[in-house]
Amino acid sequence: MEGKNKHGLSRYIPEEVKREVRRRCGFGCVICGFGFYDYEHFKPDFVDAKVHDPKGMTLLCSQCNQKRARGRLSAHTVEMADRNPKCRQEGFASEMFDFHNAPITVKFAGVKFHNCQHLIVVNEQPILSVKPSEHPDGPMLLSGVFSNSIGQETLLIHENEWHAKTDNWDVECIGARITIRSAPGEFALVIRMEVPGGLVIERLDMLYEGVRIKGNDDILEVSINGGLWHKWQTCSMTNCFTGLSIKSRITAANDSVYEA
Numbered sequence: 123m124e125g126k127n128k129h130g131l132s133r134y135i136p137e138e139v140k141r142e143v144r145r146r147c148g149f150g151c152v153i154c155g156f157g158f159y160d161y162e163h164f165k166p167d168f169v170d171a172k173v174h175d176p177k178g179m180t181l182l183c184s185q186c187n188q189k190r191a192r193g194r195l196s197a198h199t200v201e202m203a204d205r206n207p208k209c210r211q212e213g214f215a216s217e218m219f220d221f222h223n224a225p226i227t228v229k230f231a232g233v234k235f236h237n238c239q240h241l242i243v244v245n246e247q248p249i250l251s252v253k254p255s256e257h258p259d260g261p262m263l264l265s266g267v268f269s270n271s272i273g274q275e276t277l278l279i280h281e282n283e284w285h286a287k288t289d290n291w292d293v294e295c296i297g298a299r300i301t302i303r304s305a306p307g308e309f310a311l312v313i314r315m316e317v318p319g320g321l322v323i324e325r326l327d328m329l330y331e332g333v334r335i336k337g338n339d340d341i342l343e344v345s346i347n348g349g350l351w352h353k354w355q356t357c358s359m360t361n362c363f364t365g366l367s368i369k370s371r372i373t374a375a376n377d378s379v380y381e382a
């Protein structure tokens with residue numbers, strides 16, 4: 123039957139098998155650490171596999187996959203990398219966001235920011251910022267930090283290069299979307315790229331310096347030190363230096379200023 127190998131094994135890989143492979147590999151290509159990948163049978167190859175055994179499967183990005191398919195990367199090297207994955211060595215899987223050189227739009231749960239510099243600021247620390255490149259043709263540069271609902275960092279972004287940390291419970295990258303879960307069914311962050319002009323934070327549940335920030339497509343909610351939920355819905359900001367500025371502690375006159 124089409125899509126099945128000679129042993130009748132379908133190409134469909136059960137979710138729990140994929141998750142086990144992702145976690146063991148540190149959520150990226152075992153050779154180069156890229157955060158977008160395919161699931162590869164290497165021991166044995168898919169044509170000879172009788173089951174989807176997570177121990178005989180690994181993660182390879184499309185480039186490393188091509189090298190393997192065209193005979194420029196050996197099964198031995200893949201097996202060695204699978205035992206000592208690049209992401210596990212570095213502590214993160216990484217890739218780049220692709221933006222054009224014109225102002226970008228970030229839809230951050232219920233709030234849309236267009237051409238803003240510091241989107242959300244907590245205690246004078248911007249958690250998401252955008253600035254133009256020094257080169258006129260260079261892309262807009264996004265930097266930021268996301269954490270889960272107990273304050274552990276999940277995703278760091280430095281000038282468009284994102285790092286998804288390997289100590290997350292799960293990171294899944296499919297198509298243009300990064301999904302980070304902190305437990306089964308618990309979403310810490312879902313980001314979708316809208317190249318080249320934007321990014322959508324589809325879901326979020328983070329704690330940062332006592333500030334809980336939760337959101338979905340419809341609403342952004344913020345609770346400071348466990349207090350009442352502040353809510354923003356269908357709102358947008360354009361050309362702002364600072365979008366939302368939140369304080370969870372009293373600031374001193376000599377506290378740093380976040381001018382980039």
Ligand SMILES: [Zn+2]
Pocket residue numbers: 151152153154155156182183184185186187
């Ligand atoms: Zn690779």
